[in-house]
Amino acid sequence: AQRVTQPEKLLSVFKGAPVELKCNYSYSGSPELFWYVQYSRQRLQLLLRHISRESIKGFTADLNKGETSFHLKKPFAQEEDSAMYYCALLNAGGTSYGKLTFGQGTILTVHP
Amino acid sequence: NAGVTQTPKFRVLKTGQSMTLLCAQDMNHEYMYWYRQDPGMGLRLIHYSVGEGTTAKGEVPDGYNVSRLKKQNFLLGLESAAPSQTSVYFCASSQDRDGTQYFGPGTRLLVL
Numbered sequence: 001a002q003r004v005t006q007p008e009k010l011l012s013v014f015k016g017a018p019v020e021l022k023c024n025y026s027y028s029g030s031p032e033l034f035w036y037v038q039y040s041r042q043r044l045q046l047l048l049r050h051i052s053r054e055s056i057k058g059f060t061a062d063l064n065k066g067e068t069s070f071h072l073k074k075p076f077a078q079e080e081d082s083a084m085y086y087c088a089l090l091n092a093g094g095t096s097y098g099k100l101t102f103g104q105g106t107i108l109t110v111h112p
Numbered sequence: 113n114a115g116v117t118q119t120p121k122f123r124v125l126k127t128g129q130s131m132t133l134l135c136a137q138d139m140n141h142e143y144m145y146w147y148r149q150d151p152g153m154g155l156r157l158i159h160y161s162v163g164e165g166t167t168a169k170g171e172v173p174d175g176y177n178v179s180r181l182k183k184q185n186f187l188l189g190l191e192s193a194a195p196s197q198t199s200v201y202f203c204a205s206s207q208d209r210d211g212t213q214y215f216g217p218g219t220r221l222l223v224l
Contacts, residue, residue, distance in 0.1 A: 009152065034211055043116075044155075044202065044215040086154060090211040097162045098143050098209035099170070102155040 002027050004089050006103035013077050014111050021072040021106050023061075023087030032090040033070040034100070035061055039083045047072075047085070057081070077110045084108075114138055116216035118203050124222045125193045133188040133219050135203030143206040144186040145170070145213065146178060148199040155202065161186055193223045 003026040013019045025031055035047040048056045050063045050070060061072045070087060085106050091099040119134040135144065142163050147155040157170030159178040167178045175197060177189045186205075190197060200220050204213040 004154075006154075032211055043217045044204075046212055049211065088211070096209060097160060097168075098206045098211055098213070099145070099157060099160060100155075100211055100213065102147075104152055104154040 002089055002091060002101045004087050004101050004103035006085075006087055006106050008106045009104065010107050010109070012109045012111060015079055016076050019074050019077040019081070019108065019110070021085050021087075021108060023070045023072065023103055025068050025070065025087075025089050027068070027089060027092065029092050031063070031065075031070075033061070033063060034088045034090070035059070035070075035072050036086045036088055036102075037083050038086070039080075044086070077108075079110045079112055082108055082110045116203055116205055116214050118201075118216040118219050120219060121217070122220045122222075124224065125190075126224055127194060129193050130189070130191050131193065131221075132190075133201055133203075133221075135186040135188070135205075135216055136184055137186075137203075137205040137214070138184060139205060139207065139214065140183070141205035141207045141214070142183075143209070144180065145204045145206075146176070146186065146188045147202045147204065148172065148197075149202060149218070150199050158188065158201075193221075195223045197221065198223045 037047040038044040087103040088100040145160040146158040161180040164183040203216040
């Protein structure tokens with residue numbers, strides 16, 4: 001069965017410090033992974049997906065198949081990065097219909 | 113474009129009461145999803161739809177029913193509410209099966 005694990009419920013850093021939000025997955029095939037973010041009083045939105053290999057708002061995430069991880073990183077955190085972050089795995093198979101399996105979420109707080 | 117909208121924003125129910133949550137999208141998306149968000153559990157898929165007139169069960173479907181009579185609307189019903197259904201409910205839509213989903217603002221439901 002597919003599973004996504006975010007081991008940290010809460011993560012606090014100071015402005016300007018590096019930040020890494022951890023995500024591990026369990027999946028036997030070739031995974032497609034995403035990071036979704038929910039800022040305060042805003043709706044959940046896609047931050048980035050590994051297949052795009054892009055950097056959004058200074059965040060990057062590298063898929064490590066050996067460690068089955070997709071950690072989200074940013075070298076210098078900003079206060080506006082404070083939010084709830086979800087890692088998600090696209091369900092496999094022809095009948096997946098775009099379903100996502102989400103992790104438990106990590107609340108990131110960036111202190112001034 | 114309003115994107116994905118949800119009605120109501122907040123509701124309090126007594127145990128045993130019924131209600132319907134409405135999700136509407138104006139992006140002509142084929143796929144629609146209902147999730148519940150609970151602390152420490154992340155987002156869990158309740159039901160989903162792959163097109164007008166179709167519905168299917170997700171990860172936690174018990175106690176809920178859905179209907180998609182029109183492409184733009186996806187209704188989530190609670191026939192007999194229970195305190196365990198106290199949660200924040202999110203609707204999402206997607207045009208493709210690629211995991212890119214657009215979320216509504218959420219409905220906060222409290223069952224007493």
